[in-house]
C-alpha cells in the first residue's frame with residue numbers, strides 16, 4: 029500500500045450479497061455498473077452473482093465493461109453460481125477472506141459502498157482505517173441511496189465529536205446521493221485530491 033493519488037482505472041464496489049427490501053438499491057447497483065462501464069472503467073468486486081453484488085456485475089457486463097471477481101473458495105457456492113462466475117472477465121479465487129480483501133484493495137483505484145449488510149460495512153470500514161493510518165489516499169464513497177448510509181454518517185460524526193477520530197484529514201469519505209454523480213466525483217477527487225461541489229466530505233466538517 030502506498031500513500032499516493034492514482035489515476036482511476038478500476039473501482040471496487042462493496043455491497044450486499046442480498047437484494048435487500050428497497051428495490052431502488054438493486055436499481056442503484058445496476059446503474060452504478062452501467063456508469064462504470066460507460067466511463068471506461070473496470071469493476072473489482074467480491075465475485076458474488078446474487079443480490080446487489082450480482083446487479084452491479086451484470087450492469088457492467090451488459091454495457092461492455094470489464095469485471096474482476098475476487099472470492100474466497102469457501103464462499104463460491106454461497107454467494108455465486110459457478111456458471112455465473114464463468115462469465116466474469118477475470119475470476120480470482122482466494123484461499124481466505126484476508127487475501128480476498130488485500131487483492132481487492134490492490135486492484136482498485138477507488139472504493140464505493142452501496143447499501144449492504146455487515147460484510148459491506150466491514151469492508152468499507154477497513155478501507156477507512158487504512159486511510160486513517162496513512163496507508164492510502166484512494167477515493168472512498170458512500171453511495172447514499174435513499175439515505176441508506178445516514179445512520180453511519182451520524183455515527184462517524186458522533187465518534188469525531190467525542191474525540192476518537194484521529195488524523196481526520198486522511199479519512200474523508202464522500203457521501204453521494206445519486207449514482208450518476210459517483211464516477212465524476214471520484215475522477216474529480218483523483219485529479220484534485222480534495223472533495224468538491226456536489227460531494228459532502230463527512231468528517232472534515234468538525
Ligand SMILES: Nc1ncnc2c1ncn2[C@@H]1O[C@H](COP(=O)(O)O)[C@@H](O)[C@H]1O
Pocket residue numbers: 043044045046074076103107125129144145146147148149150151
Ligand atoms: N469479514 C469480512 N471481510 C470481508 N468481506 C466480508 C466479511 N464478511 C462478509 N464479507 C463479504 O462482504 C460481502 C457483502 O456482505 P453483506 O453481509 O451481504 O453486506 C459478501 O461478499 C461477504 O462475503
